[in-house]
Amino acid sequence: MASTSSATTATSPATLLRLATAGSVDDGKSTLVGRLLYDSKSVLTDQLDAVERVSRAKGLGHVDLALLTDGLRAEREQGITIDVAYRYFATANRTFILADCPGHVQYTRNTVTGSSTADVLVLLVDARNGVQEQTRRHLAVGQLLRVPTIVVAVNKMDLVDFDQATFNRVSTEVRAVASELGADAVHTIPVSALEGDNIVERSDRTPWYEGPSLLEFLENAPAGTEFADLPFRLPVQLSIRPQDAAPEFREYRGYAGQVATGVVRVGDPVVVLPAGRRTTVTAIDTADGPLTEAFAPQSVTLRLADPIDTTRGDLIAAASDAPEPTQDLSGLVAWLAEKPLRVGARVLVKHGTRTVQGIVREITGRLDLDALAPIPTDTLELNDIGRVTLRLAAPVAPDDYTVSRRTGSFLLIDPQTGGTLAAGMVRGFGAFDEAAEQAATVSWSI
CATH class of the missing domain: 2.40.30.10 (Translation factors)
Structure with a gap:
């Protein structure tokens, strides 16, 4: 498990990063997400006004930033998150799609949903409680789903006086569980979601911590697997053969879909699965005109050299590295x-x-x-x-x-x-x- 100070690299991050948050009940997930949105100035004025009104109605002496994500009325009344709340925000360096997942054990399925497409899983742990059953469960889900990057935010450090020994103890617990699961690297950051320490800006109340803030970490995290580096795969969504087109287009036969992985070029040998018929790509069409090559996640229509019976559900794959049906x-x-x-x-x-x-x-x-x-x-x-x-x-x-x-x-x-x-x-x-x-x-x- 790598320390956070070495977690960020000089890698040039992609524009879009998908992240999911998870953790045990009351570990502060929604507050952390709200703090990210608020401190990164990604909250509209009317949204903030509504949250302030609800906070006053609840008799709170502070703005409850958790309400920025706990949008369902049932969630607000219970003070818990019971569904995956998706939020979109951006900084000067990156655009984010965030899935705030529920903490209750009966909603672990929602965590699976939120993490399935995530590039980064942000897992919260209460500094006072350390690793809990749900921590282990969410680490297992993250490893199972092969989320490329997992970062553990050790939250509520303000309630333990920003004690370094407490942070080190929790980090050691997380490291032990991650090692048992076979996780390559899990990064840890001491934070206070309620007070904003190490969320967007680095906090002077943790002088012993030399790593980035959570937002700095996310701005530099790699955006998952480079799908273009994998073998070519295109699941066919639609077979296109116009029947009422002009005479010059009546012989047109194309196979439309989104390139799932890899790169395809005109002239490439491919195989149509599960039939196993081999052919070559003669043209790549798009709504904006023909291409000489296409790569994930572009949506294209392929034309093939041979009149192979290809329908929705078939897979067009690189002939040199095709999966076995x-x-x-x-x-x-x-x-x-x-x-x-x-x-x-x-x-x-x-x-x-x-x-x-x-x-x-x-x-x-x-x-x-x-x-x-x-x-x-x-x-x-x-x-x-x-x-x-x-x-x-x-x-x-x-x-x-x-x-x-x-x-x-x-x-x-x-x-x-x-x-x-x-x-x-x-x-x-x-x-x-x-x-x-x-x-x-x-x-x-x-």
């Missing part, structure tokens, strides 16, 4: 539904633009967040993280999630209601030890 899908899932998952359950599996029927063949285990180890189970309950094996009615062509978050993820959907049941990741696992399995234990890595 399979009808046996194994991965980790975060179960998001109230109804438990059991072996034999029928689900819809959505990967990219492809949706196929599937059946749960096996539930290998679930992650015990106290022991940070997998334990055997034949069911998954709400908020459980477990490993499942599915048999699909038709093949899909996923990548490993550790290589690509875009093409290594999938959803499980209720075939009756259309509701989302689980967020899944195609993952490689540690070997199962037969003797340990007989002793009712399993071993896999997250």
